[in-house]
Amino acid sequence: MENNFILKSVKDFDLAITLDCGQAFRWKEHPKGGFEGIVGDRYLHIEQKSNDIIFHNICEKEYKTFWHNYFDFDRDYGEIIKKACLDERLVPITKDCGGIRLLRQQPWETLCSFIISQNNNIPRIKGIIERLCTGFGEKIEGGYTFPSAEKLAGLEVENLAELRSGFRAKYIIDAARKCANGEVDLEKIKEFSLDDAREMLMRIKGVGPKVADCTLLFGLGFIEAFPMDVWMKRAMEKLFKDGLPENLKDCGGIIQQYIFHYARTTNLQV
DNA sequence: CGCCAGGCTTCTA
């Protein structure tokens, strides 16, 4: 018999899009419905049934101490969508993509994942990360943890050959070593200004503006970070030639996710 | 076979 925690009447939340819009790479469909994934050393089977969110075999305390924060449930997305819709162009976009929430992911996992993402496609990114976890993570109930920076810092580039991550392997090692030896302190960076934090991350080989901004946005809580990849450049050129409306810049990263997903799932060809 | 994928580093003028 399952002992589930159920969040009722949740608004502005689409679980499937949130988990599969390209911000996280380790969630997959559960054979019995919903999705399963591992964050830190916690396994979760989660499912959405209309406006209810079912956390399988999770007690209320476990929800409150961890998953509530992971799914960013303290933030009022309805308010953000309302503000966004003051600009006509964002009405259809938030209509389609307003169910996306920003996941508060683990800093190191986020950094490492987006290093892997460069010049790569999502299915292969997921494959490399899965091999990274099964090869170097720790076995727990339900799967493997994401390997720590400390663990990877002790390896050499050749040891990562099984990942088939190509030229990115040397970047992973460099990132792991800098994070493990404190040269880059991901926890401390959270308190930096956006520009200082970005600059610090870019000291890592293979981390440029895009990877840095994804790490800041998805892993370090900087919701004003605005990652610009090829999709976003195209979308911004077409929809917001003069940039994002000023009143949305403090939550630019959330709007970025809406636009990014909209650009990828609708006909936004130039 | 060629092109491209949530880019970045290195080389060149």
Next chain:
DNA sequence: TAGAAGCATGGC
């Protein structure tokens, strides 16, 4: 200091 080439791998 801007712009192009090179980078590993895999899917189409």
